Every structure is written in structure tokens, then in C-alpha cells.
Amino acid sequence: MVKTTVQLGPLTLQNPIVTASGTFGYGVEFADYLDINKLGAITLKSVTLNPREGNAPPRIAETPSGMMNSIGLANHGIDVLMDSILPKLEAFDRVKVIANIAGHSLEENVELAKRLDQVDRVDAIELNISCPNVDAGGLAFCQDLPMVSRLTKAVRKVTLKPLIVKLSASVPDIVALAKTAVESGADILSLINTIPGMDVDIAKKALFFKRGSAGLSGPAIRPIALKAVYDVAQSVDIPIIGMGGVASVEDVVKFLLVGADAVSVGMMNFVRPSLSGELVDQLSAYLVASGETLSTLKLKA
Amino acid sequence: MSQRKQIQIGTVVGQSEVAANTFIISIREPQLVRQVKPGHFVNVSLPSRTNANLLKRPFSIYGTDKEAIQILYKVKGDVTTVMTTLQKGDEVELLGPLGNTFTLPKKKKVLLVGGGIGVAPLIYLYDRLKAHNEVKILHGVRTRQEAMVWANLPVQTHVDEEVGHYVCAGFEKVIRQHEAQHVVTCGPIPMMKEIVEASARAGVSCEVSLEARMACGFGVCLGCVIETKSGYKKVCSDGPVFDGALLW
Known part of the structure; x- marks a missing residue:
């Protein structure tokens, strides 16, 4: 039996396969398709203090090798998450649960972190400062380094749980952004979020999405994600959860080779709902067949 | 534990053009046929597709015939255009049945x-x-x-x-x-x-x-x-x- 346990700072995962926020619901929706208890961790859909209806449709468009979304952080709010959803995850005792918070302000994120800090079933908190589909907060945070610092420090202060900061690659200097998050108290970095893009409705002579911009994800952004993880891994010493278009075990290995410590599956959960579970088995098989271990998966000097 | 749902591989058993740009395709997938009810839909992708089209396409169920589901579709875009070229024996990926169902009244x-x-x-x-x-x-x-x-x-x-x-x-x-x-x-x-x-x-x-x-x-x-x-x-x-x- 090959060893697959990974240590992400204070967070221990039974294997490095994670699911990305917004692509895996609250985990339970996928229980029909795979044993979610075999995953390293699942990341819950972003939560805000109050319920959010989300953006007006259309909300998605297919692109070559990917898709764009403009969901707008639609969610039931923190009360429903804590009272009705998290208890359903009690039955899954081996998979770690990462709660993703996406408050529109510093104060909202602090309040969310305080509330989730009290919940045993939450193993880590991911601070989403990189959603491109909202008017306040989201990606705007990532583009303001002093804000990233204040936000990360403020959330850090109110929780003892492992703190993950989720970064966007749509910034002038992702390394500077990563360093800011690390210096401000992040335990783990996750990257990348979707990339702002656009589509046009020719018949209507109008932008396809009501907000104009939408977030591009899927294999189309994988090369960008690999470079972002590579660049950040060269510059910071804390663990990285890499993501962006992961569709196969080869993609998982690529992210591990460029410096990720765990790898998250995103859009492809929609295309093949059983994929993340299959990747757990395929990664073990890859390690056995190649004679590698997770710690030897490094680029040659 | 109940049986897990998964993407099924169906086999095309026939296809015909029934009106302008409108086709009926029959796809053999016995498990799906046993579960499907009126109103349900299936999400379909063509394994022969290029990587460019990743998302499945939803189609309603037109009927069932022995162990095959039938889909009535109109050619609208890239995927349905490729669908018209499928022949007996070709494989497609099916996820379903999905969604809710029609009410079934009686004596109305x-x-x-x-x-x-x-x-x-x-x-x-x-x-x-x-x-x-x-x-x-x-x-x-x-x-x-x-x-x-x-x-x-x-x-x-x-x-x-x-x-x-x-x-x-x-x-x-x-x-x-x-x-x-x-x-x-x-x-x-x-x-x-x-x-x-x-x-x-x-x-x-x-x-x-x-x-x-x-x-x-x-x-x-x-x-x-x-x-x-x-x-x-x-x-x-x-x-x-x-x-x-x-x-x-």
C-alpha cells in the first residue's frame, strides 16, 4: 500500500485529491457518484452571511476546452450551512471539509470565520478573495495588496483552524500576492480561481453575460494555472493546493511536479462526477507503477 | 449502500431523419431504460468529440424501444451536427435519468x-x-x-x-x-x-x-x-x- 498522506501545514489529508469550491456543491450531492470519504478534502460552495440568489441568467457558456460561469456566489447563507448542511457531512469521517468564505467586506469575512471556527466538522477555512463574479469583494480584494493583508490578518485573528487563502492569477504579480497572504498569516495557499473572460451574443449585439465578465475555468486555463503554481512555489514556503482544469491523473502529477502539495478538481466534476474518486485510485496506481512517492515528485534540477 | 450512479456507455442501434434537420436516434442502455420516466432527461456526450466540447448536452426522452432510449433532436450546433453522423455500434456517454417527472393523471x-x-x-x-x-x-x-x-x-x-x-x-x-x-x-x-x-x-x-x-x-x-x-x-x-x- 503506497503512502498518500499529505501534510498541508496544520492540515493532514489522507491523499492529495481535493475538490474545488463551487464545483462540488456540499459534497453530499456527489455521494451518488463516488465515495466522497475516500477524497483528501472537499471544499464547500462559497458561503456568505446572508443567502444570495446569485446573478441573473444566463449563468454559463461553454468555451473551447472549458466553460465560463457567472453564478455570483449563490448560496443559502451561513445559518443554513451550519444548521442543515454541515451535519450531513458528519457521516463522512475521513474526508476533510474545507469551508470557503466569500464575504463582500472585511467585517463579513471575520464574522463568517468566527462562526465556522466553532464547528468541529469544518477542518479548514478557505478565504475566497478571488471570485470574478461579484460587484463587491471577490477579485477586487486580490488586486489590492494592503487589503489582502488586512483581510488575512483579521480572519487569522479569529480562528485557530488552518487558514487557506485562495488566489487569482488575474493580477499583475501573483508572487507578490502570495507573499502578502503568507506574511499575513495564511497557512496554505490555493490557486487559481477562474479567469475573467467574456462572450458576445451576435444576434442581440450584446454581451452574453449580464455582468459582461464571467469566470473561465476548465482545461482551457490549465497552462496558466501550472505556471502560477510553479511561480508561487518557487517563492513561498507554505503548502499549495493547485488547481485549474485538472482532468486526468497526468494533470494531477503535473501540478505536483511544479510544486503543489495537493491538487483540486474543479470544472471537470461537472463533466465526470466520479472523476475525483477515480483520481485517488489512479494516483496510487501511478505512484506504484512509477516507483515514485509524493515527496519524490519534483522537477529535475 | 445503494448502487452508485455513473456515466453509462450506450451503443447506437439506429438513427433516421424524420423531418428537416430533425432526427431520432436510438441508443441501447438497458439500465437507463429500466429507470426512466416521462419528463426525465439524459445528459449526452460523444466520446468521439474533440476536447473542445466538454460539457454534456441535455436531451429529453422521446421514447423507449426494448432496451434502447430514443432521442428526438434537431440540429442546432456543433454537437448535434456530429450526432447526425453516429452510426449503429457507435458509443455515446449517458448520464441519467436526470430531473423530475411529469404528473401522470388518470381519467382526464x-x-x-x-x-x-x-x-x-x-x-x-x-x-x-x-x-x-x-x-x-x-x-x-x-x-x-x-x-x-x-x-x-x-x-x-x-x-x-x-x-x-x-x-x-x-x-x-x-x-x-x-x-x-x-x-x-x-x-x-x-x-x-x-x-x-x-x-x-x-x-x-x-x-x-x-x-x-x-x-x-x-x-x-x-x-x-x-x-x-x-x-x-x-x-x-x-x-x-x-x-x-x-x-x-
Whole structure:
């Protein structure tokens, strides 16, 4: 039996396969398709203090090798998450649960972190400062380094749980952004979020999405994600959860080779709902067949 | 533990063009045939597709034939264009059955109204209603070329350009003529809206089946929502069948 346990700072995962926020619901929706208890961790859909209806449709468009979304952080709010959803995850005792918070302000994120800090079933908190589909907060945070610092420090202060900061690659200097998050108290970095893009409705002579911009994800952004993880891994010493278009075990290995410590599956959960579970088995098989271990998966000097 | 759902590989058993740019494809997948009910849809992808088209495409069920499901589809884009080239023995990926189902009334006069390719799920519904109800089907098409030949089915075809108005025009009168007690419709949104409103005026229940672009098909991506009187609802898992009164 090959060893697959990974240590992400204070967070221990039974294997490095994670699911990305917004692509895996609250985990339970996928229980029909795979044993979610075999995953390293699942990341819950972003939560805000109050319920959010989300953006007006259309909300998605297919692109070559990917898709764009403009969901707008639609969610039931923190009360429903804590009272009705998290208890359903009690039955899954081996998979770690990462709660993703996406408050529109510093104060909202602090309040969310305080509330989730009290919940045993939450193993880590991911601070989403990189959603491109909202008017306040989201990606705007990532583009303001002093804000990233204040936000990360403020959330850090109110929780003892492992703190993950989720970064966007749509910034002038992702390394500077990563360093800011690390210096401000992040335990783990996750990257990348979707990339702002656009589509046009020719018949209507109008932008396809009501907000104009939408977030591009899927294999189309994988090369960008690999470079972002590579660049950040060269510059910071804390663990990285890499993501962006992961569709196969080869993609998982690529992210591990460029410096990720765990790898998250995103859009492809929609295309093949059983994929993340299959990747757990395929990664073990890859390690056995190649004679590698997770710690030897490094680029040659 | 219950059996896990997974993507099934179905095998094409036949395909034919039944009207202009309109095809019926039969795909063998016994497990799906055992589970499917009227109103359900399946998410389809073609393994021979290029990597460029990753998302599955939702199709309603037109019927079942032994161990095969039948899909009635119209060529609209890249994926349906490739679909027309599939031949006996070719494989497709199927995820389903997905979504909710139509109400199955008993001992009622039921009127089914399909607009264009929207007639597809209504034919399957007819098949399950006919034994216990008096069912009629109206099929509205724009041109004669789009009209289909309906063997052994009580379908009245309405060709818009010949009649001079859409199938839904003055629909309250149509409901009265047929003495319909329940209406089910699937087609373009403006058509369904008129039919829902006419049904409400006539005091008759009306169900609609919607379609939407979707990424997952099982309630997770939140990409397929439609605005209803009680907020956004997911076409894939709250629907695709809705009580018309909830929508308009």
C-alpha cells in the first residue's frame, strides 16, 4: 500500500485529491457518484452571511476546452450551512471539509470565520478573495495588496483552524500576492480561481453575460494555472493546493511536479462526477507503477 | 449502500431523419431504460468529440424501444451536427435519468402541446398516459418541412405559416374545444407562457417542461436557473417539469 498522506501545514489529508469550491456543491450531492470519504478534502460552495440568489441568467457558456460561469456566489447563507448542511457531512469521517468564505467586506469575512471556527466538522477555512463574479469583494480584494493583508490578518485573528487563502492569477504579480497572504498569516495557499473572460451574443449585439465578465475555468486555463503554481512555489514556503482544469491523473502529477502539495478538481466534476474518486485510485496506481512517492515528485534540477 | 450512479456507455442501434434537420436516434442502455420516466432527461456526450466540447448536452426522452432510449433532436450546433453522423455500434456517454417527472393523471382529458422539437418529451408522456386518459397532441411547427409523420398517434399538426398564426394563439378557445382538464406543454418560452396563461384563465392545470444550458445536470453548478415566482429554480433538478403557475 503506497503512502498518500499529505501534510498541508496544520492540515493532514489522507491523499492529495481535493475538490474545488463551487464545483462540488456540499459534497453530499456527489455521494451518488463516488465515495466522497475516500477524497483528501472537499471544499464547500462559497458561503456568505446572508443567502444570495446569485446573478441573473444566463449563468454559463461553454468555451473551447472549458466553460465560463457567472453564478455570483449563490448560496443559502451561513445559518443554513451550519444548521442543515454541515451535519450531513458528519457521516463522512475521513474526508476533510474545507469551508470557503466569500464575504463582500472585511467585517463579513471575520464574522463568517468566527462562526465556522466553532464547528468541529469544518477542518479548514478557505478565504475566497478571488471570485470574478461579484460587484463587491471577490477579485477586487486580490488586486489590492494592503487589503489582502488586512483581510488575512483579521480572519487569522479569529480562528485557530488552518487558514487557506485562495488566489487569482488575474493580477499583475501573483508572487507578490502570495507573499502578502503568507506574511499575513495564511497557512496554505490555493490557486487559481477562474479567469475573467467574456462572450458576445451576435444576434442581440450584446454581451452574453449580464455582468459582461464571467469566470473561465476548465482545461482551457490549465497552462496558466501550472505556471502560477510553479511561480508561487518557487517563492513561498507554505503548502499549495493547485488547481485549474485538472482532468486526468497526468494533470494531477503535473501540478505536483511544479510544486503543489495537493491538487483540486474543479470544472471537470461537472463533466465526470466520479472523476475525483477515480483520481485517488489512479494516483496510487501511478505512484506504484512509477516507483515514485509524493515527496519524490519534483522537477529535475 | 445503494448502487452508485455513473456515466453509462450506450451503443447506437439506429438513427433516421424524420423531418428537416430533425432526427431520432436510438441508443441501447438497458439500465437507463429500466429507470426512466416521462419528463426525465439524459445528459449526452460523444466520446468521439474533440476536447473542445466538454460539457454534456441535455436531451429529453422521446421514447423507449426494448432496451434502447430514443432521442428526438434537431440540429442546432456543433454537437448535434456530429450526432447526425453516429452510426449503429457507435458509443455515446449517458448520464441519467436526470430531473423530475411529469404528473401522470388518470381519467382526464389531457392536451399535450409541443412547439417544434419541444414535442419530444410529450410523445413519451402520451405513451404512459393513453391507457388511463383521453389524450390529444398538438404539434406546432413553423414550416411544412418541419412537420413530422405521426403513425398511430393522435397528433394534429399546426403549420404556422399555413394557418397564419402560432399554435398558442387564442389558446383558451382550444382548451374549451377539446374540453381539456389538464395541459402539458414544451417548446419556445413565449409559446409556453401563452399556454400557461390561457390554461390559468380556463381554470385548467398546466405543466411545462423547460430546457436550459447546464454544466452538470444534477443540481450543483447552479448554471441553469430560471426565474420563478418563488425565486431562481434549477431547471435540472427542481425541473425540468414545472407547474406553469409557478413560472408565469
